[in-house]
Amino acid sequence: MEPRQDASCGVEDARLVTETVRLAETSLVDVLRADFRAHAVWSAPGEPSLVGCGAAASVTASGPGELDAVRERVESVFADAPASDAPAVARPRVLGGMAFHDGHRESPPWSGFPGVAFVLPHVQFAVAEDATYLTVNEFGPEADAGSARRTMARVRESVEAVDAASVSVDPPGIVAEHPTTTRAAWREAVADATARIAAGDLEKVVLAQALDAELGDSFDLVSAMTRIERGHPECFRFAFRANDGGAFFGPSPERLVSRRGGRVETGALAATVSRGDTAAEDAELERELRSSEKLVYEHEVVEDSIREQLAPVARNVRSGDRRVKKLASVQHLFTPIAADTDRHVLELVDALHPTPAVGGRPPDAALETIREAEAFDRGWYAAPVGWFDADGDGTFAVAIRSALARDRDAHLYAGAGIVADSDADAEWDEIQLKFDSVRAHLS
Numbered sequence: 020m021e022p023r024q025d026a027s028c029g030v031e032d033a034r035l036v037t038e039t040v041r042l043a044e045t046s047l048v049d050v051l052r053a054d055f056r057a058h059a060v061w062s063a064p065g066e067p068s069l070v071g072c073g074a075a076a077s078v079t080a081s082g083p084g085e086l087d088a089v090r091e092r093v094e095s096v097f098a099d100a101p102a103s104d105a106p107a108v109a110r111p112r113v114l115g116g117m118a119f120h121d122g123h124r125e126s127p128p129w130s131g132f133p134g135v136a137f138v139l140p141h142v143q144f145a146v147a148e149d150a151t152y153l154t155v156n157e158f159g160p161e162a163d164a165g166s167a168r169r170t171m172a173r174v175r176e177s178v179e180a181v182d183a184a185s186v187s188v189d190p191p192g193i194v195a196e197h198p199t200t201t202r203a204a205w206r207e208a209v210a211d212a213t214a215r216i217a218a219g220d221l222e223k224v225v226l227a228q229a230l231d232a233e234l235g236d237s238f239d240l241v242s243a244m245t246r247i248e249r250g251h252p253e254c255f256r257f258a259f260r261a262n263d264g265g266a267f268f269g270p271s272p273e274r275l276v277s278r279r280g281g282r283v284e285t286g287a288l289a290a291t292v293s294r295g296d297t298a299a300e301d302a303e304l305e306r307e308l309r310s311s312e313k314l315v316y317e318h319e320v321v322e323d324s325i326r327e328q329l330a331p332v333a334r335n336v337r338s339g340d341r342r343v344k345k346l347a348s349v350q351h352l353f354t355p356i357a358a359d360t361d362r363h364v365l366e367l368v369d370a371l372h373p374t375p376a377v378g379g380r381p382p383d384a385a386l387e388t389i390r391e392a393e394a395f396d397r398g399w400y401a402a403p404v405g406w407f408d409a410d411g412d413g414t415f416a417v418a419i420r421s422a423l424a425r426d427r428d429a430h431l432y433a434g435a436g437i438v439a440d441s442d443a444d445a446e447w448d449e450i451q452l453k454f455d456s457v458r459a460h461l462s
């Protein structure tokens with residue numbers, strides 16, 4: 020299927036008009052509180068935070084296998100845009116994500132989340148350390164600077180009038196939880212995966228679970244993102260909202276890839292132990308993480324595959340020093356990987372997704388095992404989410420530690436890597452700990 024675009028994108032003489040203004044000092048939380056029904060929120064260490072509202076142009080496709088066509092469509096939107104003297108942080112950025120599996124079907128609970136969906140926002144905020152920029156993008160045969168400036172004046176007034184302190188950040192509360200995987204089904208799935216590994220068909224597979232939760236109150240994305248923003252400065256804080264109000268969000272610790280002027284940044288994040296209750300216990304768990312043969316192997320499968328997957332699209336692929344990434348409830352092995360490239364970030368996403376941190380090795384056998392073992396739809400869980408610009412620069416996270424919420428329903432997702440000597444009950448416990456990073460913002 021050809022990627023679809025909204026009406027304005029198909030018009031021959033459509034053009035892109037962009038206007039930018041620097042706002043008085045404003046935080047991401049202020050922008051969210053102004054509540055323009057943001058459809059995309061992105062906040063990552065070392066980058067300006069982004070909020071996108073409305074669509075100047077949008078592109079959808081059936082799955083990650085169509086990223087080349089999506090890139091070409093968006094390139095045609097940027098093609099004849101006049102040179103801008105706006106600061107780099109304020110330039111138009113396209114925000115979106117995609118489903119984990121190719122051939123994704125947009126059915127409940129994932130209605131409103133197509134196989135691939137990217138939007139060039141009509142109203143875009145970029146919150147940098149020293150300033151916030153408001154950018155209005157208009158695309159179409161009628162696009163003109165006058166109407167963009169009028170939108171800008173209206174939006175600017177409402178953001179500057181926000182009283183952030185007046186909005187509650189109380190979570191909705193979880194009144195009931197329904198795991199979609201039983202303990203018996205999990206043991207069976209892990210046994211089947213380890214049997215495939217013993218038979219030599221598979222090295223590693225990441226199996227996930229969904230946890231359905233009933234909320235005590237309607238889900239409110241603005242207050243959830245306010246809590247996530249404050250609680251996870253080390254993570255990629257993201258949210259994407261469908262037209263029916265359903266929101267996919269989370270604090271993911273995992274970068275899939277960033278491209279900045281030809282420099283590629285990625286990394287292997289895999290192998291997990293819990294955090295200790297005391298400093299001594301935490302250090303002991305860290306020692307186990309660094310020295311366990313099983314955990315180091317699980318990590319190295321991911322590091323080796325990422326290097327191999329990157330090789331056709333990048334040069335000078337190099338690993339940095341391995342370290343331990345400590346999060347609220349778990350700690351992981353992390354190896355930074357850098358490279359050089361002249362490819363668009365979507366080409367890098369295409370080459371890397373899914374890494375064996377969320378899929379497995381070899382990829383085809385792993386994906387088949389996942390489809391057979393998991394009774395729920397991964398949807399956008401564990402798939403790339405992020406942004407890119409007209410230069411092909413951008414950042415994508417792997418959407419783990421995430422949830423899909425709509426009204427009083429939430430679906431939480433988490434997974435664990437299975438290798439030859441994995442123990443089903445220990446992997447089960449690991450997944451319950453991983454649910455905590457998003458559960459904490461709902462209960």
Ligand SMILES: C=C(O[C@@H]1C=C(C(=O)O)C=C[C@H]1O)C(=O)O
Nearest residue numbers: 289290291376419433434435436
């Ligand atoms: C799949 C998830 O996490 C991934 C699996 C990990 C593991 O098995 O040790 C660690 C980090 C992530 O790469 C998840 O959190 O849902």
